Structures are given as structure tokens and as C-alpha cells.
Amino acid sequence: MSDDTVAPSRSAAETRPSDAPARSLPQRLRGAALAAVVMVVLLALPFYVDAFWLRIGLFAMAAAVGALGLTILFGAAGQLSLGHAFFVAVGTYGYAFLSGDDHGEVKGLGLPPLAAAVLATLLAGACGLLFSPIAGRLRGIYLGIASLGLVFLGHHLLLNLRPVTGGYDGRNVEPFSLGGFTFSDASDLLLFRVPFGAVESLWYLFLGVTVVATLVARNVLRGRPGRAFRLMRDSEVGAAAMGVRVGRTKAAAFVLSSMYAGVGGVLTALAFQRAVPDYFDLHLSIDFLAMIILGGLGSTSGALVGATFVIALPIVLSRYADALPLVVGPGQDGLEASIAAQFVYGALVVVVMLTQPGGLRAMVTAVRDRRRPAAAPRTSTPTPVPARRTP
Template sequence: MSDLRVPRRVGTVLLALALCVPPFYLDAFWLRIGLFSLAAAIGAVGLALLAGTAGQLSLGHAFFLAVGAYGYCWLAGDPGPSLPPVLAAAGAVLLAGAAGGLFSPVAGRVRGIYLGVATLALVFLGHHLLLTADSVTGGFNGRSVPPLTVGGFAFTETDPELTVLGIPFGAEERLWYLGLALFALTWFTARGLLNSRPGRALAALRDSETAAAVMGVDVPRYRAAAFVVSSMYAGLAGVLLALSFRRVVPDYFSLTLSVDYLAMIVIGGLGSVAGASVGAVFVTALPLLMTRYADQLPLVAAPGSGEGAVGPTEAARYLYGAAIVVILLYAPDGLHGLTGRTRARLRRYRPRRPGSTPSTSPSPAPAARPKEHTQ
């Protein structure tokens, strides 16, 4: 086991170092794609814990992202309490958790498609509130997002001026490292939860409620707790999205966003932190890339041109919709499961180290027992 842990830890460190490099080489467009992907990965991890580990279907993830995004804008802005941005960000995450807690009695007693329909109502209710509560949300036009400041350091373009190794660090470069830090926090806390006793209880609950109840798992309590934790991850993702967009509008937090998050965890693999992250990058980056390179793609209309069969956003949805169909047919456990099976096959054909090969010489035959002489 230790032989496998060392390469994984080395790979994790190398990946972390590689993710610190992009601000020195990529322009703002690619950094924005990375920021949106990091925010989506945080939210997708929360939904993967709920759907993949606890076995609960939710179509209301967009509602909790909206609570996190608008909660930060209201807590840190004016009108609002005008709290310090760090406290406002933490308060927005807690506010999303509180919203999940208010809904948790329903989540604790309803499951499957019935829970999906119940959470679907949250999206429509939330969208209505975002449009009508003008004093808090700004109505149809939304709200501008107050910049995040930590100890006098602002995640903005020029306040203060910052140059690292000759590269001027603007808002995207600074937010990139903030997004990495929040994603690392999400990664380690979610992995710790999965490997803990509550995580094993949720897995048992997903496999069989009856068996979990026999083992002493409080089924309604754990279901409700999973919903609250997932809502808090969604709230954190909403805060990072708001900081990346710099303005939040109600139309972004629609049912389409919830469906996108379901696509992320299905493509990546239910119940997998790494799989949810990969699925989030795929679903988030694909439409942005197709929008930028639409004029070079066949049958795709460039934005505003009116030419071509479909727009880049619709084409991207067709593509990852087809990816979902292919994965459900040939890899029901998603990309994470496919990667695990591929590693197992490669390990099976890996040549053994000298001295570790099992001996092929035939084992000596057991000595024949002397016959008993009968009188």
C-alpha cells in the first residue's frame, strides 16, 4: 500500500505546482475559463456527495449557488450590512447551508424522483425571488459584486499594484490563486468526509436503507446532513462565481445550471471527488471554447453572425449530451471508474520486479504415506 501512496502524493504535489504556473503564461480569457471551472468543480463536488454518496437526486443546486452569490453581494455591499468581505463570504456559505437546513426535513424523508421534483420547485421559487426582491437582489439587472479584500490586499486589477517575476497581476491572476485555495479546501474536506465514519454511513445509506438502519444509521438525519453539506459547497461555489463574474444576474441561476451540474457528476462519476472535478471542467470549458473558436468549426454559428446550424452554446450542450449517452452505455461509473479500470489493467500487465516473481517450478509432491498392513 505504501508503494502506491508515494507516487500519488508526488503526483498531487506536481499537479499543484503545475496549477500555479498558468497566470505567468496564459491571458485573461484562459484564466477566466479556469476560474469558472474551479467554481463549477467546487459545486459539483457538493452535488457528487449528495447524489453519488448519499443517493439523493437534486435539481435545485442552482438555487443554493444563487444564495451564495447573492448572499455575498448583500452581506458585503450596500444596501446590506456592508460586512468585511471575508466575513461576508463566510456568511454567504453559512447562509446557503441554512437554506439547505430549512429544506432538510423534506430531504430527510423524500428520496428519488420525488426529491428531484421537490428541489426543482426551489429553482423556480428562487428565480422568482431574485426578480422581485429588488432591494436585495437588484431585480432583473442584478447586482455588482464587491471585491474581496484580505488584510488590505484586494483581488482587483490595481489595488494595490502587484508584479510577480515581471508579470503584472490583475484580477484574474489574483482570483486564480484564490480559486485554487478554495478548490484545495473543497478537495481535502470532501475526501476526508468520504473516508470518515459519516461518509461510510452515507455510502451504506445509498446501497440499502434497510441495511443501514439495521446497522444503526439514523436515515433521516444523515440524509438531511448530506443536503446541508452539499448546499454549503454550492454556496462556496456561488461566492467564487460572483467574484469571477463581477456582476450577478438572475438568469444565470436557472434550471439549465442545475442540469449542467447533473451532467458534470454523471460524466465524471457519481460519488467521486476527482470525477466530479473533471466533469465540471469539461462541461464548463466546452461552451466557452466553442464560442471562441466558432468561426473555425463546421456547422457552428459565430456569436452575432446568424450563420451556421446552431450556436456554440447549443452545440456544446449537444456534445456533452452525447458524452452522457456514451458514458451511460459503456462506462456507467463515469470517467473516474473508467480510469480506475484502465489502471487495474495496466497494473496487471506491468512486469514484476526481479525477485518478486512467483516460482514456476513444480512444488514437490507430498511424501507417500506408508501403507498400513492389515493382519
């Protein structure tokens, strides 16, 4: 994204947005210390946590990267998209086709996994660029309905392009390899007496990609592009008056969001090790919207928390279905864990929108402000006014 999205006027480039107040030095130090502690904990998890929880983390990080793209598009730029699942599918099947080999009717190009991942991301961005002229002319619910057609079109293509997608049965995904190391269970790597198979090694790969994606998204939202997005979200007429090229800015937001979805799709392929068309339906797009609404629109940390909650809840409920009331496992008579999870975070979305539209981020900020002692009122010495002489 180039810097000519916003004209070089000082008022547009230098004004700090109201939703990103300046933080004091102690607050920044506390934030950096908390981030360092969280990172240390995440780096140590593969040595102490069961593979089941690590696999949930892989699914959550793959979804979080896609949610970051929708945070930029909808949370910052105000462009509603219900077609996010389509771009995730492009990244998933793009990687599977580019890195896979020929297996019967299913074809593949056999490219190196790293090159396949990069090309799949660019392919998702190219699809977003092709849709950007429509996105540049629409906004709000009209753009959401137009992007909804991408999901149905994509699902039809996934079912019928058998040489590329494998049809209804899907296709296998080649394991990722980098520098001669393959991220699979065939690896004989042993660290501190802990065997590092596919889940343990992919954990660090996913963690690195998620951290980089989060930092890039945060810098975009805090820089000139982010200010242009927010100006356009608040008022397109006002943004144009401030020097924002609205059409180009909409296209840039859609392309960037599509590339994030493509990266999330590549991670989804590596986490599942198989691509199935039924996963990339309208329900997945609704899940992405739930992630960013629960976490807080326009918040990168909120997207991470929301993605973790939405992805982990049905899996955890399914695992402990026998110990929970009113919830049954898959295939049993009663309320399945996946349906129960939809009820839970659907109700939470309604509660959040009614009570705290800013999501979990705003809730945490409100609790922190309440616990903070009130500052003593400042007493200022009145300036003496000289007495007026009477004639």
C-alpha cells in the first residue's frame, strides 16, 4: 500500500484518531512486559501441553490471521464483507494445488511448499483485486450482499473443479518443509526429551506467522493507511475532502484483507492436513464476523481473542460433552456441542452489541479504568485581575 492513499496534508497525516489515545510511558512498559510474558508462555507450551490443546491453538491461530484481515476491512475501513470464507478457500486450495503432486484425477504442480504458500497468498490478493471495483462502488449491506455471492460461487467451483479441488471428497495437503526440515510426524527431532512431531513443530511456525501478521496489521492501522481507512469509514465525503482517494483506498483495504485471508487459508490447510469444500461455506464467514465483533471492531488483539474463543469453544464442548449438562457428543441424540457453541457465542454477540459495542477490548478497558484510582482534581490559582480605575 503506497503512501499516496492520503494527500500529504498535515491535518490528515498528523491528527491522532480518537479511538487510539496516547499511552503514557508506564502503560507502554506494562504492555511490553505483559506481551513478553505471554510470548514466553506460548513458546513453552509444546513442552508441557497435550497435543489436543496444541491442535486447538493451531486452528485458532489460522483463524486469527484471517480475522485480522477482516478487522482491517470491516473494523477499520467499514467495508462489510460476507465473502471472507471464499478468500480463505483460495489460500487453502491454492496451497494444496501448487504444492501437491498428481494422485489419480487430482492434479498438482509440485512446487516447494514455501513458494506455494507465497503464491497462494498472492492468488487470494489477486482475487480481492478483481472484486475491488465492485467494493469501490458499494458499501454497507449492499457490499455484504454482493460479497455473499463469492461464497456460493466458490463452493460451486470447489465441488466441480475435481482436478484442482478433489470435488466433494476434498484433497490431501502436502506437509510444509523449510530448509530441509519437514513439519510432519515423520520428523525424528527430539528437544529436551520431547518428540517434536507435526503439531509441536507447526506450533512455532504458526506462532511466528501470527506474530508477524499482527505486527503488520497494527502498523497499518496506526499509520497513514489506517487513518485513511477510519476517515473513509466515518464519512466518505469527509475523507475525500481530507485528500483520501476513496476508490483506491477501498481497493487497497480489500486486497490487503484478501491476502490476510489467503495466509489464514494456507495455515488452515497445514492445520487440517486436508481441504474439504463444506468447511468454506457461509457459516465460516459468519464465524469470522463473530470473532471480530466479540473481540472488538478495529482491534488486532481483539481479533486474536475472538478467534480463539470462537474456534476453541465447540471443540472443548465436544471433548467434555459427557460431563456437561444438555450437551451431547457427535452422532448422539440431543444438543450437539457445535450447535451449543453457536448458541453461546451468538448470544454473546447480542449481549456485547447491546452493552459494550467495543467488544472484549472495551470491557477490559472499562474494568481497568474503574480499578484505577481517581486523580485528584487540579486546583489552579486564579489570575488576579487588575482593578479598573474610575474616572
